[in-house]
Amino acid sequence: MLDLAWSIPDAIHLEIGEPDFAPPEHVLNAIQRAIAEGRGGYPPTAGLPELRERLVEKLARVNGITTTADAVVVSNGGCQGLFAVLSALLDEGDVVALPNPGWPNYRSMVGLLGAQVATYSLSAERGHVPDPAEIERVIAEGAKVVVLCNPSNPTGSVTPPEVVEELVEVARSSDAWLLSDECYDELYFGDAPPLSPASIAPDGPIVSVYSFSKSHAMTGWRIGYVAGPPSVAKLVEDAQEPLVMGVNAPGQYGAIAALADDDHVVQMREAYRIRRDAVVGAFRERGYSPPTPEGAFYLWLDISDVAGSDEDFVLSLLRDQHVALTAGSSFGDGGAGYIRLSLAAGKAALLTAVDRIDEQIRSGGGR
Numbered sequence: 410m411l412d413l414a415w416s417i418p419d420a421i422h423l424e425i426g427e428p429d430f431a432p433p434e435h436v437l438n439a440i441q442r443a444i445a446e447g448r449g450g451y452p453p454t455a456g457l458p459e460l461r462e463r464l465v466e467k468l469a470r471v472n473g474i475t476t477t478a479d480a481v482v483v484s485n486g487g488c489q490g491l492f493a494v495l496s497a498l499l500d501e502g503d504v505v506a507l508p509n510p511g512w513p514n515y516r517s518m519v520g521l522l523g524a525q526v527a528t529y530s531l532s533a534e535r536g537h538v539p540d541p542a543e544i545e546r547v548i549a550e551g552a553k554v555v556v557l558c559n560p561s562n563p564t565g566s567v568t569p570p571e572v573v574e575e576l577v578e579v580a581r582s583s584d585a586w587l588l589s590d591e592c593y594d595e596l597y598f599g600d601a602p603p604l605s606p607a608s609i610a611p612d613g614p615i616v617s618v619y620s621f622s623k624s625h626a627m628t629g630w631r632i633g634y635v636a637g638p639p640s641v642a643k644l645v646e647d648a649q650e651p652l653v654m655g656v657n658a659p660g661q662y663g664a665i666a667a668l669a670d671d672d673h674v675v676q677m678r679e680a681y682r683i684r685r686d687a688v689v690g691a692f693r694e695r696g697y698s699p700p701t702p703e704g705a706f707y708l709w710l711d712i713s714d715v716a717g718s719d720e721d722f723v724l725s726l727l728r729d730q731h732v733a734l735t736a737g738s739s740f741g742d743g744g745a746g747y748i749r750l751s752l753a754a755g756k757a758a759l760l761t762a763v764d765r766i767d768e769q770i771r772s773g774g775g776r
Contacts, residue, residue, distance in 0.1 A: 491515070
């Protein structure tokens with residue numbers, strides 16, 4: 410969709426999870442200073458010691474996780490961090506339980522490692538949050554790792570604390586690991602961040618993965634981090650070394666600056682909240698009933714009544730209305746009949762997109 414949309418000069422891009430904010434000036438200044446001062450050589454594989462110490466403080470302050478620097482590994486974005494964790498935990502043929510709908514890269518990673526995929530549903534009936542009973546079942550059927558994403562991409566749902574607690578208990582009573590993808594951890598619209606599983610059970614079978622890409626608008630700088638038991642962190646470091654050696658040093662200095670002053674995170678979160686409320690309100694005024702996203706920056710809209718598939722719809726919408734969205738089935742068969750709309754665009758563009766989506770649906774949808 411991104412490639413197709415770039416061929417249309419006036420397309421409204423709502424298809425990918427790319428923040429439309431720039432990193433704040435103090436972060437860019439820190440990166441530029443590191444370059445100017447020649448601090449661009451090989452960093453330690455697990456990350457700059459100062460950054461790992463700052464991440465320990467952030468994990469305690471934001472996520473409620475008590476840990477130490479030797480349990481934190483800086484990764485080349487959250488994506489490579491997830492892959493390194495899976496590399497550390499899995500043997501060929503092991504089973505990984507993935508959310509459906511869920512980020513498609515999970516499935517790609519599992520396939521590259523020669524592991525097998527099982528899925529659990531994020532159904533509309535449950536508000537697109539996991540069912541602990543279903544997780545218990547997939548573990549009983551052989552899943553060694555269960556991947557959680559909270560807040561969720563693509564649905565924007567946040568798993569309630571009581572459900573997180575149940576999921577932790579399920580994992581602790583089994584031999585399975587929880588791999589908690591929390592790259593949207595600071596993009597939430599409730600009173601407090603989503604509950605991190607590791608905050609409940611710091612000694613449990615839980616590994617958490619984070620990223621500066623979404624929360625700090627640092628997508629291209631590729632700074633993520635992994636927090637887990639020290640023994641697993643060492644395996645993650647070992648898995649990372651032959652692939653990336655270390656993470657770009659200037660970007661790590663930028664991350665240190667981002668953690669020292671993160672007012673911009675609050676500002677972005679409030680901007681996304683304003684956009685969310687405007688878009689949800691605009692759809693409801695036109696007779697639609699999208700769930701209100703509780704986190705991340707996506708809106709998940711049911712278009713199952715429209716003729717044709719969700720893929721047909723997004724292609725026709727791009728062709729006829731010059732609006733680029735993502736088909737729900739891109740996130741698994743549990744997403745069929747939905748579309749995902751990114752809120753990472755200006756309010757005016759978003760409201761124009763709502764008008765055009767409505768017009769396309771009323772004119773016949775995916776023709």
